[in-house]
Amino acid sequence: xxxxxxxxxxxxxxxxxxxxxxxxxxxxxxxxxxxxxxxxxxxxxxxxxxxxxxxxxxxxxxxxxxxxxxxxxxxxxxxxxxxxxxxxxxxxxxxxxxxxxxxxxxxxxxxxxxxxxxxxxxxxxxxxxxxxxxxxxxxxxxxxxxxxxxxxxxxxxxxxxxxxxxxxxxxxxxxxxxxxxxxxxxxxxxxxxxxxxxxxxxxxxxxxxxxxxxxxxxxxxxxxxxxxxxxxxxxxxxxxxxxxxxxxxxxxxxxxxxxxxxxxxxxxxxxxxxxxxxxxxxxxxxxxxxxxxxxxxxxxxxxxxxxxxxxxxxxxxxxxxxxxxxxxxxxx
Numbered sequence: 001x002x003x004x005x006x007x008x009x010x011x012x013x014x015x016x017x018x019x020x021x022x023x024x025x026x027x028x029x030x031x032x033x034x035x036x037x038x039x040x041x042x043x044x045x046x047x048x049x050x051x052x053x054x055x056x057x058x059x060x061x062x063x064x065x066x067x068x069x070x071x072x073x074x075x076x077x078x079x080x081x082x083x084x085x086x087x088x089x090x091x092x093x094x095x096x097x098x099x100x101x102x103x104x105x106x107x108x109x110x111x112x113x114x115x116x117x118x119x120x121x122x123x124x125x126x127x128x129x130x131x132x133x134x135x136x137x138x139x140x141x142x143x144x145x146x147x148x149x150x151x152x153x154x155x156x157x158x159x160x161x162x163x164x165x166x167x168x169x170x171x172x173x174x175x176x177x178x179x180x181x182x183x184x185x186x187x188x189x190x191x192x193x194x195x196x197x198x199x200x201x202x203x204x205x206x207x208x209x210x211x212x213x214x215x216x217x218x219x220x221x222x223x224x225x226x227x228x229x230x231x232x233x234x235x236x237x238x239x240x241x242x243x244x245x246x247x248x249x250x251x252x253x254x255x256x257x258x259x260x261x262x263x264x265x266x267x268x269x270x271x272x273x274x275x276x277x278x279x280x281x282x283x284x285x286x287x288x289x290x291x292x293x294x295x296x297x298x299x300x301x302x303x304x305x306x307x308x309x310x311x312x313x314x315x316x317x318x319x320x321x322x323x324x325x326x327x328x329x330x331x332x
Contacts, residue, residue: 037318042158043135047127051139051155057119058143066257069144070208071112076141077204077311078110079134081191082169084315086162087134089170090116090328097331103170108246109211113329116140120328133328134159138312145308148207150259151301156312160322163331177214177274181284184276191314193307199280199289200303201311205251206263210273212237212247218275224282226270229253233273249273261297264290 043050062069079089082100089106090113091099100106101113116133119140123131135157146152175187188198219230220239238244250256251273252263264281267290272278281290293300323332 038156038158038313038316040154040156042156043127043131047123047130049126050123050131050135053122053126054119054136054139055143057122058115058140059147061115061118062144062147066148067207067209068112068115069148069257069259070204070251071110072115072137072144073141073204074208075110075112075116076137077201078106078170078174079137080311080314081173081187082166083162083164084317085134085138085159085312086315086317086322087132087137087159087325087328088162088165090133090137091162091165091331092329094330097165098167099165100167100170103167103174105174105176106170116328124326129324129326131157131324132159132161132322133325134161134316136328142308145259148257148259151305153305153309156309158316158318160317160319161325161328161331162317162322175276177210177276178217179276179279181279181282181286184279191311193310195286196289196303197307197310199286200293200300201307202277202280203261203263203293203300203304205273205277206261207256207259208251209248209256210251211245212249213241213245215249215273215275216241218273218278222275222278224270224278225272229269229271251277261293261300264293264300268294 058072075089076085078100079085079087082088089100089110091097093099093102101110116137120133120136123136138157138159139155142153142155173187173190175184179187184198185195188195188201193201215233216237216239218225219233219237233249236244236247236249252266253271253273254262254266263277266272267278267281270278272281280286293303326332
């Protein structure tokens with residue numbers, strides 16, 4: 001522009017400034033869109049009492065039945081792996097909607113819906129129509145871990161509830177207890193979770209119980225299991241299918257109602273209850289990670305928290321998508 005007049009230079013400068021402003025506005029809009037998603041302070045103004053209401057109701061339920069803590073944590077996991085963390089698992093079947101509760105991984109297995117109902121009622125009393133069932137479940141999962149001695153973390157909230165569910169998604173996305181390491185890794189990867197996340201989140205099995213149908217094949221057919229451990233389990237889980245199917249055994253034989261790292265210690269001793277559990281320590285790529293959690297509970301806690309936050313970010317409904325259900329079991 002060496003030969004341009006002063007007026008021409010001013011026009012060029014003004015055009016450049018205008019272009020820069022447009023670029024900055026676009027960048028700001030995108031940044032605003034990202035920050036307008038989930039955040040830990042989403043309800044700080046609209047419902048400051050929400051987190052306290054959830055915590056109180058969860059603590060009461062877990063004090064009454066410690067196993068419930070594991071059940072609520074599992075609800076969150078099974079919800080997030082199907083359509084994202086949108087509360088779809090909580091929906092009952094209707095004439096026009098097939099829910100997820102009767103899918104194979106959930107039918108007769110997932111539990112704690114009545115607790116989530118009670119938590120939602122408590123939150124509605126504080127601020128009606130503000131907090132989603134998806135967020136109630138996400139916060140309740142954290143509070144359940146804490147109630148049983150596990151780590152705490154700030155839960156990002158701002159999710160909205162789905163108006164749909166996916167029966168097929170529940171059947172296909174949730175890792176079955178018969179999974180090998182490759183299948184576990186692939187199913188977690190499909191949700192944007194790494195193998196490291198998978199091993200850390202599997203530590204959820206340091207609490208809770210499983211049905212005989214989930215571990216029968218492991219205790220009778222697998223060889224990577226402690227003989228005394230399998231013999232003990234066989235007493236309460238007969239070989240014949242249909243006999244004792246719903247009999248329960250603790251996922252962590254030592255401390256099934258305390259959230260710590262004993263789960264990983266069990267794996268090293270070949271005392272994983274599920275086939276999928278023992279796959280994490282079976283001469284494969286995840287053995288060193290299991291050993292690191294045995295050596296350091298704080299490392300396990302840190303990785304578990306990171307995994308939970310990452311899982312909570314799976315495909316949330318935000319903005320004008322979805323709805324805020326009044327009753328977690330049905331759409332408005």
